[in-house]
Amino acid sequence: MKISSVAGESFGDILKKNGVKGAIAVLVNGTAKDLTAVASGDETIEPIFLESQEGLKILRHSAAHLLAQAVMELYPDAKLNAGPATDDGFYYDIEMPAPTEEDLARIEERMHKLSEADYPIIRKEMSREELIRRFSGNRFKIDKVIANVPDGSKSTVYVQGDFGDFCLGPHVPSTGYIKYFKLLNVASTNYKGDEKETRLVRIYGTVFSNEKDLKGFLQNREEAAKRDHRKIGKEMDLFMFDTDVALGFPFYTPNGVIVRNELMTFMKGLNSEFGWEEVATPHVYRDILWKRSGHYAKYRPNMFVFTLDDGDSYGIKPMNCPGHIIIFQRSPKSYREMPVRYSEQGTVYRYEKSGEVGGLTRPRMFTQDDGHAFLRLDQVLQEVKSILRMVSIVYSTIFGKIDMNYDLSIIDKEKPDDFLISYICSSCGTKIEARKASLSDELSCPNCGGTDFKPDFTHWDQATDQLKAALKDERIVYGEKVGEAAFYGPKIDIHIKDALGRLWQVATIQIDFFMPINFGLFYVNQDGTQEKPVIVHRAIYGSYERFMAILIEHFAGKFPTWLSPLQAYIVPVSEKFDSYARNIASQLSNGGIRAKVDLGSETLNKKLKMIRSMRPSYILVVGEREEKENTVSVRNRKGEQKVMPVNEFIGAVLKEINEKNPVQTV
RNA sequence: GCCGUUGUAGCUUAGCUGGUUGAGCAGCUGAUUCGUAAUCAGCAGGUCGGGGGUUCGAAUCCCUCCAGCGGCUCCA
Missing domain, CATH: 3.40.50.800 (Anticodon-binding domain)
Structure with a gap:
């Protein structure tokens, strides 16, 4: 519903005159505004209701304020930082002593009282000076005012009862709108995510427009806890951890190996059906390989590396691609042989920080159903279509009917420096490939020394067009994510929605222009010249560990x-x-x-x-x-x-x- | 790694302000032979996460390390 505004009247009044009831805010040219804000007359406005996506977001942000108000009343010494809405609720970061369960219940009770009191939520404009005065004593707020309100300009404070918070809004008209909420848990964080900074308490909560949705959400959460793969894994004796000897490294017990082997056999069969030859590669390589592959430059903090007594240094593989490339390089390849496809149920090892490992979803070791196809650039379309078909077979076989999401991540041509692209020297026409963001010096032409270049996106465009065509040919609806591509190429990420409605990223199909350059890969063309192949990385389960966790939680252990x-x-x-x-x-x-x-x-x-x-x-x-x-x-x-x-x-x-x-x- | 929180038998757990760890299930032994979610009895099983300290005395208090769990800028 679109309504024209009237200059000088509040949006709330305009809606009222147009017979719109129950709106909590308005959408003005795409931006959410309060009902009390005054129209300038040239806007088109749309009411926002509590039940809508935008409405829920506003409600959640308002609930964060209500939480802050309750906390300030109970703990006058607390210092508020920030309290945004999240995908399924809200949180507020506060400097205060960590609340216990009972404290949380008390805060929640206070929130209910404040909601019943139904304070109007009033928007107040204040100058930078007024804001600084008002929030003196709270450096978090002062920081925000200084960072966001330029000298001489104004911003807003939202006031409910005795409580006011520096905020852009919009908010629901009064605290009475915030009714169906629940505080969920207390976590801890640091100001600005900086571990050297002050520790803040983060209180999480959620809120809905009606009781039914809130109950549903809470039940879903309970169900998720019951289905936790760590719990069911123990009950069904599928896997275990021994944190004394191998933190983050899963042990598969006999039952777990049965499941894993079934999945593996299925995948190996499909690989062979779709022309993927199986290979097996080493787990440990001399450091020379990791220098060549570029992993030491970028990925080393995540690798297990060691030096033997004789002085030789080694790295344990965090990825399978270098091994497959070594195999590809064993003999010269003709254009007629392409594509060459290697698959491996390849176990990789990645160093995750001790606080971040946990269960099968964040292990330090996992096995990918990995595959690398070496292609001519013109073969991307066919290959990607074929992989998309494998994906569809795998997921419909295992889950029957299931919702899947496809994301196509592409280059942001406004920020070419972040990506590996071709550059053409404007003085001599030489073409070089580089990722400017990773260079320490300015790019200069190896031929003439010139420093003026024109970016050339030909490879990216050709590959991206073929990904799009493949998706279209397979009748797949997808979302496009500009700038989300890997630095070495565009990719398709595939998610599934499990029985509890949670999205899990599983499969990935990535185009890679980088490895062929690092390793000097080529195939011989029709006219006898050497041509650079592109690599497609692909995994369909993703990793067996993560996939097993998804299976367990989706089926609650009741596997097909x-x-x-x-x-x-x-x-x-x-x-x-x-x-x-x-x-x-x-x-x-x-x-x-x-x-x-x-x-x-x-x-x-x-x-x-x-x-x-x-x-x-x-x-x-x-x-x-x-x-x-x-x-x-x-x-x-x-x-x-x-x-x-x-x-x-x-x-x-x-x-x-x-x-x-x-x-x-x- | 950082912050919070937790850590008692294979699993689930009791143990108030410091005074020789208590149970259920699983296990073992015996009895029972049973028709779709716990038959009975007995036995055994614990460095109270590790180390250090305070104390006449520590699962309990202090320090430190280890691990599990929840999080670690979805910007006011």
Whole structure:
């Protein structure tokens, strides 16, 4: 809904006259403004309602102020820093003693009181001097005033009751609008993210426009905690860590290896189907390689490096590409051989700071389903289409129907210095490739010494156009991210949305102009000249560690049968049927089903209770009836029970496994 | 790495202001032979994260190191 403004009237009044009710702010030429702000007359305005994206953002920012107000009332010595809205809530950074759980509850209670009091939120313009006077004693605010309000200009303070905060706004009209909120947790941060700076307490919270959304959010959070892969990984005995001997390095236990191997076998099959030859490369290289690849220049702080007693220095691989390049270089390549595609389930090691490692999502060692294709520039389109098809096969197979997001990250031509591009010398026409941001000296022509260059984006344009065409040909809707490209080339990043609505980045397809230069790669063209290939880096799962974490949290450990470590758990009703149970188990195992029989002396109920944490795909109970009729009593994950002939069960489950069916069929 | 917070048996956990760690589950032994989410009894299992200190005495207080967890500019 678009409305023309009237000079001298407040936006709130204008909306009222136009019969618009319930708006909390207005969108004026794309910028959010308060209802109390006065129109100049030439604007087109749109109401913002609490339920909309913009409305929620305003509400969240206002909730941060409410939090600040409550904190200031309870802790008059506290010093406020900043309190923005976030994707799913808000926080406020405050210099104060760390609050306990009880303190947090008290603050939240105070917030509710302030909300009930329904203070109008009033926008006040103040000069720079007034602002500095008002916030003297709070250096964080003073810093912001000095940095953001030029001499002689004005800015705003938002006042609610006795509390006022330096803020651009806009805000909801009164504190009563902020009703359905919850303080979530307390974290700690440093002013400006600088570890030498003052420590601040960061209080996180969330707020919604209605109770239902808030409840849904909180339930989702609880569910996420229940599904935490670290917790389920322990329950299902999939992996472990031993932080004394290997901080950040996962150990896969037998059950975890089953899942990992299934994923790997699937990927290896696809690789071979799509023309990716498998290679295996060293994990440790002499430093000469890392100097050549450019990793020592940029990536060394993230690498494990060591020097032996004989003085030789080595680096453990943080990426697989150099190894694949060495293999590519073993013999000259003809244009006819291209593309050359190497794949490897390659384990890499990256030094993550001790405070940043955790679980399978931030390990120091992980295995990528890596692949490098060496291409002629004109082959990018076909290759990327082929990889996009692999991605689609992998994700639809594993998850069935799932939402996927595609981002195309491209160069920002306004900031060419950040990227590796070609330059043409304006005096002699020589073409050189460089990334200006990484140079210590000014760029000069190796031929004539000239320093005047014209940027040439031809390679980038050709590659980017082919990425776009590939996405279009595959009928993929994507978002374009200008300036988000890697410095060495454009890329496509692929995210999936899991069962709880969370986005995870998984696959990536990256064009690389950099490595071919560093390693002097070439293939021989039709006319006998040497031509530089481009490299496409690609990973489809991303890494097995991260992907395993996603699988666990998405399925809550209830994997599709083909991935399940325990596909059938067999329990005899009593000892008398042990031999029948054993017989069933061996039939299943011989058929290729991962089955386990429980012959212990516990009761049936106890066994069912105990096996629960393992999340077996199917539970088979056998007793007199089953033995007599050569059947099994099957219970699936939904808790449905049915009795069926052994052969029928084996046939159905094998079909389900072979088809990699994401849902149970029995 | 920095900040906060936590650390008791394989797992989950009790232990108030300092006075020889208490339990449930898992494990082992025995009894029980059971029809879809815990049968009974007994046994064993703990350097209270590591080290140092204060004290007659430390899981508890202090220092230090290690690790888990939550975070570490989504700018007023």
